[in-house]
Amino acid sequence: MATRGEIIDNKYEIFREIGRGGMSVVYLAMDKRLNKQWAVKEIRKLANDAKNTVVIQSLLAEANLMKRLDHPALPRIVDIIDNGKTIYVVMDYIEGESLDKILKVNGAQSQEVVIDWAKQLCAALLYLHSQNPPIIYRDMKPANIMLKPEGGLKLIDFGIAREYKIQNTSDTVNLGTKGYAAPEQFGKMGQTDARTDIYGLGVTLYHLVTGQDPCEPPYEILPIRQWNPALSSGLEAIIQKCTQINPDDRYQSCDELMYALEHYAKMDNVYRKAQKKKLASFVATASITVTSLVLGVLFNVMSVNENKKNYTKMISISTSTNYTEKVNVYCEAIKLYPYRTEAYIKLLDAYSDNGTFNEEQSKQIMSYYNDAFSVNNESEYDKTGLDVAKLNYELGITYFYLYDEEKSSMKARTLKAEPFFAHIVENAPNTYENKALANSYYSICEFYKEYVANNRNTKEPNKETYVNLLNSLKVCIDDIDQYDYPDILYIKLTVYEAITDLLHNQRRSLCVTGIEYKQLETFITEVYSRAEKIVVTQEKSNNKKSYILEHKKEYLDDIENVYLKEGQE
Incomplete structure (x- = not known):
């Protein structure tokens, strides 16, 4: 087994164990060159052990399969290392919780949340099924789905995924998780295909929306309204069709299923009557x-x-497609369905992956957003919907961290981001997973808007204002660690610079309103510590880091002197 501090292949430093199963162990590791966290799966080779050989073959097959794929809902494989005794597979480190853990803690999930998850999973399966040859996942279940902090889902564990072979009449190996796996995965009903994954997704949705584990009594998929009469009859019909014994009676493709999910309300009995x-x-x-x-x-x-x-195909194009083509395709998708949010988020992802978000790109996406999501069009969309909340959150985060016009000032970025976070605070349901985070970002943006950018404002911030600001800034510097923008280190330094400048400029007001010196000194010292730990080589980033650290003593002394002068240290 690898140990803490061990360096794998002169690149990956082992931090800690984060999981294990069967013959493999998974570690959290840091890429020493890129300063990026990865998950490293380890399996040792054992001589004369047939089971070990099978596991190694399965691991390598999974890794080689995943290396060909490129989709936001699928983890990336970035390296495979074989030193003769041990195999290491380096892949995306996925922060978040698996849906089975969320079910255990919180029970059944809200219908609206489950529908949103269903669409994300359906899009991921559609991407897999569109490969040549199609890839059948075969192990859909809550334990294999990770919910990331920003609300997106990731499918994990491709150990039993397989490529569909047209000439085969049946699978050579029966694999899957009983309770979630389709009958054809265990019987003699033919080869697994796209409809197999549709069955697994249907059972997963059943578990998520009812809280009833299909592996426990009554061991069958009952109509969901027998568990909760308030649930949609339309969603009930979708799940029942997904989970039919005969594959011919299910949805025949994820395209069909996606269409049904988007119109589930129209399948309700009340609507039909x-x-x-x-x-x-x-x-x-x-x-x-x-x-x-x-x-x-x-x-x-x-x-x-x-x-x-067409829309589903547009938003499912490979992320390896060149930037210009991606932007054009996503814009066409927005024009096709301006009130659907997926293409907007894909467009934002394209900007961030390209490492830029300037005024031209801002005008491009906002021209579509303002046309569709204006007050005049509120009858066309649900402003309290989770999809709208997610779009506003992504817009707010993109402006907050990436907007690079007007000298990239924090003031400019917060003023641009504020309306989107405000929309979430005012309209998003409490079930939206990032509402608390949005509230913290909104507090920062509001402070800049009221007390930094507004020269005419005569209102003074009070202690409550500053307590809220400091708490929100702490959330901000913790949250930024999850992002992997191409120039994330420079972005972090920019945020640290803005925070230290802001607190230095506000030092007297912080003091006289009653913020304790120790609280302020501890927080700003932590910010400096984070800046010091960042290793950079680019001139622009080096200059930014140097500026921060060169002012460290001056800023800390100035803050201490104010508190000494006011007699409050």
Whole structure:
């Protein structure tokens, strides 16, 4: 086993063990050159051990399969190291909690949250199934799904995924987790295909929305409203169709399932009864137009289905696609469905992956956002929806950390970010996982807006204002560690510089309003400590770090002197 501090392949320093199972151990490690955290899976080779050989073959097959894939919901494999005695697979370190742990702690999840997760998982499966040949995941279950801090999902454990072979009539190995696995994974019903994953997703949604483990009594997938009558009959119908015994009776593709998920409310009994009533009235008064109406509806439905498929394909393009093409495709997707949020978030990801977010890019995305999500269009979207909250959070974070116009000042970035965090604070439901984080960022933005950028403001900040600011700044410097922008080290230094400058400028007000010297000194010292630990080689980053540390003694002395003068140290 690897030990703390051990260096693997002269690159990866082992921090601690974060998981183990079977014959493998997973560690958290730091890339010494990139200053980035990775997960490292270790398995030792054992001579004359048939089971060990099978596990190693499975691990290598999983790693080689994953190396070809590039999707935000799938972990990346970045390195495979074989030193003769041990194999190490280096992959993305995924922060967050698995959905099975969330179920154990919190029980059944809200219907709206589960629908959002279902769409994310469906998009990931669609990407896998669109490979040539298609890749069948075969092990969908809450334990294999990680919820990241920002709300996105990641599928993990591709140990039993396989490529679909057209000539095969059945799988050679029966694998999967009983309770979640489709019947064809254990019987003689033929080879697993895309419909197998649809079954597993259906069972997973059942578990998430009801809290009932399919591996426990009554060992069957009952209609979800038998557990909770308040749940949607539309969602119930979707889950029932996903989990049919015969694959031919399920949704035949993730495209079909995605369309159903996006229209689950229209499958509700109440909605259907209302529509039937309207239709009956219409037929009675305008029967002469029935033929043309039916044809029109038919063509419209065909067009809508085609648009849905195109949209899903657009937002599922490989992240290895060049930047310009990605931006163009995501913009076209936004034009196709301006009230859907996925393409906006993909566009923001493209900007951040490219390492820039300037005024031109800001104008590009905001032209679409303002057209769709203005006050005048509130009838077209749900401003309290989780998808809208997630979009506003991503916009706020992008402006807060990446906006690089107007000399990249913290003031400029916070003023740009403030409206998006404000929208979350005012409208997002309490079930939105990042609402508390958004509130902290909003507090920082509001402080800059009221007391830094507003020269005409005569209102003075009080102790409560500063306590809230310090708490929010602490959340900010902790939260930034999860981001992996191309120039994240420079961004961190920029934030540290802004914080130390702000607290230095506000030192007298902090003192006279009653903020204790020890509290302020401890926090600003921590910020300096974080800056000192960052290892950089680029001139721009070096200059930024030098500026921060050159002012350290001056700023700390100035703060101490103010408190001494006021007699409050």
